[in-house]
Amino acid sequence: MEYVIGTKVPLQRVTVTPFAVATSECNVIAAITLQGVHLFEVLAAVNRKEAFTFNHRIIPAPTEINELQNNGGNRSALNRDINFHEIHDVFLDRTLSAARTTDEPLSTAFRQVAWSPSGLIPYKKCILATVTADHRVALYRNGCWAWEEIEQLSPRWLQHMKDNNMMTPSNSTEQEHSLIFSLHKNRSYLLGTMALAWSPLYTTSTVNWAWLIMLQRSGHIVIWKAETPFTSTSLSTFHDLQLADPSVLKLYPGPTENQLLLFAGSHRGQVKCWSLSWNQENVPTCNLLGSIIPDEDHISVSAIDVLCSDDFLVISITKNNAVMAVSVKCDGNGLQCVDTKFAILPGLQLTGMTKLVGGNIICVTEDYLVNEVDLTVNTQGVFKGLKITPVKIPSNPIMLCRGIATCCSGDNSTLFMLESVKVAYDHLKCRQPSSLMVYVSGSLERVTSVLENAESMEKSIMALETYKALNGSNWENIWEMDMENLNNEDNYYLQLLRWFALFKCNACFVERRYDKEFQDDLKMRADKVEFCLQLRHIEKTFLELLNRPSGQLTNDERLNVSLAYQFVSTPAVTESDVKFDQTLRAKIKKKFMINNKSPNEDCPICQQPIPFEKREDGQCPSGHRALRCRATLRTCFEDTFSCRWCGTHYHLDSGLEGCILCGGSLDSSRTGL
Secondary structure, rough: EEEEEEEEEEOOOOOOOOOOEEEEOOOOEEEEEEEEEEEEEOOOOOHHHHHHHEEEEEEEEOOOHHHHHHHOOHHHHOOOOOOOHHHHHOOOOOOOOOOOOOOOOOHEEEEEEEEEOOEEOOEEEOOEEEEEEOEEEEEEEEEEOOOEEEEEHHHHHHHHHOOOOOOOOOOOOOOOOOOHHHHHHHHHHOOOOEEEOOOOEOOOOOEEEEEEEEEOOOOOOEEEEEEOOOOOOEEEEEEEOOOOOEEEEEEEOOOOOOEEEEEEEEEEEEEEEEEEEEOOOOOOEEEEEEEEEEEOOOOOOEEEEEEOOOOEEEEEEEEEEEEEEEEEOOOOOOOEEEEEEEEEEEOOOOOEEEEOOOOEEEEEEOOEEEEEEEEOEEEOEEEEOOOEEEEOOOOOOEEEEEEEEEEOOOOOOEEEEEEEOOOOOOEEEEEEOOEEEEEEOOHHHHHHHHHHOOOHHHHHHHHHHHHHHHHHOOHHHHOOOOOOOHHHHHHHHHHHHHHHHHHHHHHHHOOOOOHHHHHHHHHHHHHHHHHHHHHHHHHHHHHHHHHHOOOOOOOOHHHHHHHHHHOOOHHHHOOOOOOOOOOHHHHHHHOOOOOOOOOEOOOOOOOEEEEOOOOEEEEEEOEEEEEEOOOOOOOOOOOOOOOHHHHHHOOOOOOEEEEEOOOOOOEEEEEEE
16 A cells, blocks of 8 residues: 655644544544644535645633642642652653654643544534643633633542542552552542543433543543534443553444444553443443453553454554554453454554454554554454565654544545654754655546445545545546536535535646636536436425425525525426426415415615525625525525535524535634625
8 A cells, every 4th residue: 555645834843742633533633642632523525736735723721730640738748758759650751752852842742632422512513622741621612713622630539539538548548658649649649540432322302412431540431422403411320440541532332222342551551341331320330341441561652442243342552662453252241252362563653553444443653654454353253364565655854743533434545744853942843843644546547446436425425525626627537527417426426526526627727727617617517417406406405395294484494494495496496307306396385375476575775675586696686796695595694504615604503403405514704795
């Protein structure tokens, strides 16, 4: 397998945290440097020629010292009775790189990020949970102008500890430690968070919800529940895993309903599995199922991932520069380790691991050696052998790799890698201390196969941008899609066809191929597909309204229905070969008593009526003009929704979660018309 460079985004400050890249279900990439968390949203800008178009925002690292970890007396009083080796035992953090420079303010850096499933907040966006190097937890969401902090969980957990008298020292104080040391250690370990993990999204008849689990330094887990409409998380319970020196956490759906499998690893080298189950009232309980790695070898576990292969779970575990794979049989009440394989990878310590569709994983070492590991098992759960295949990537020898991720669909057409200079303050290198590198598959056939097998534009957005990077301006070889049977194709095929028509038209223009007839034909294809998608949306809206028990409409809904009725009554629709159920028009007219008079809406600027003449735009007698919403046919003046991929504007009451033309996410914006 071979990759080429798709694009490169320079970042500020170095990064010292391994496994520092994560991708959300809504295609937002998070990369951690000492400046903060860099968020990149990939936008499908059809009218641009860049391989990737990023919306880059930053959550800056906190500048204050965590007072929660130092609540009480001053530092000198705290340390008066503690030996050096005790301080080292308490505060040594082996999850951060040993190669970091000593003058970097690690107390203000981020340690880990974890993405929630999409669906907890509007427009299919995801919540970002973060852990700082001093073990604080905060939640963020993507606002209109910046990433906004939603909630800080560590103060709430601290208050819960105080309310339940959990701040007192343990009776089993270690004899070689002083009382003041044990008090601080118990408090710090119970309060400080090492890792985070979100569960999948669960849906009931009324709400969507998910679990957020914090793994504490003491070996406890703290379980929070987030549900829609999301305002804040609620503390459900906590549980002592009795795992010393925990390091990483991984959640995976259990074999039975209302169950999660919880995998936790430690700095001592152990990996264990617990069952997290809950009843109808969503009260969780946690039980130990067994050990994946029972013995302590004092080699820290840096990452855990889980894949499903038929009736077996394949657990991949990284330690230093080694990958351990364990095949497990689990029925929800216990587990049995069937087979274990161990492979040493060339290079320095592993700093990234991500799984691919098909049962493989990709691992990268700190010195930029990338390998694909085959974790296939047979019908008995026995590994066929951990086949290691080097991945060819044009890496920079002066850079260290700090993490790797793929797009949310899991295909291997795109890799995101975070790299950082080896010497942070080298005079010639500090101008660009870190970069997010985007590598794309060198095979255009592989990318095309991904597009053909995808289910939505959201899942194929990375492959589309990869296609741009590989094909460049070679417009003659751009994929030619079939326009014959539009009525029988699904929405994804139509959106993909429109995307390729616009992309090919743009490529011809950039190459100075001024063939007006050819470009007009491409634009006609895109317009016809757009027309078909709009009629499908109106047809779906009519069906939903007819199935509504009540025949009542709000004023806004009545205007929307009237405009849609007027539109589907025009010759452009009735005489078109695009499929539309015209019987719905009569049913809508009868149920909601729609008259034949052309509906008007008031101009929001001068309040004069805007007559409905055509769907492209609307204009009042004063000359105020705006585009019409593709979903409601209302005029789009200021304060509307706009598609982040193609720029199409929608009215605020359109009720959409995504663009009907390309599937892109919507954001509230000002049109500037």
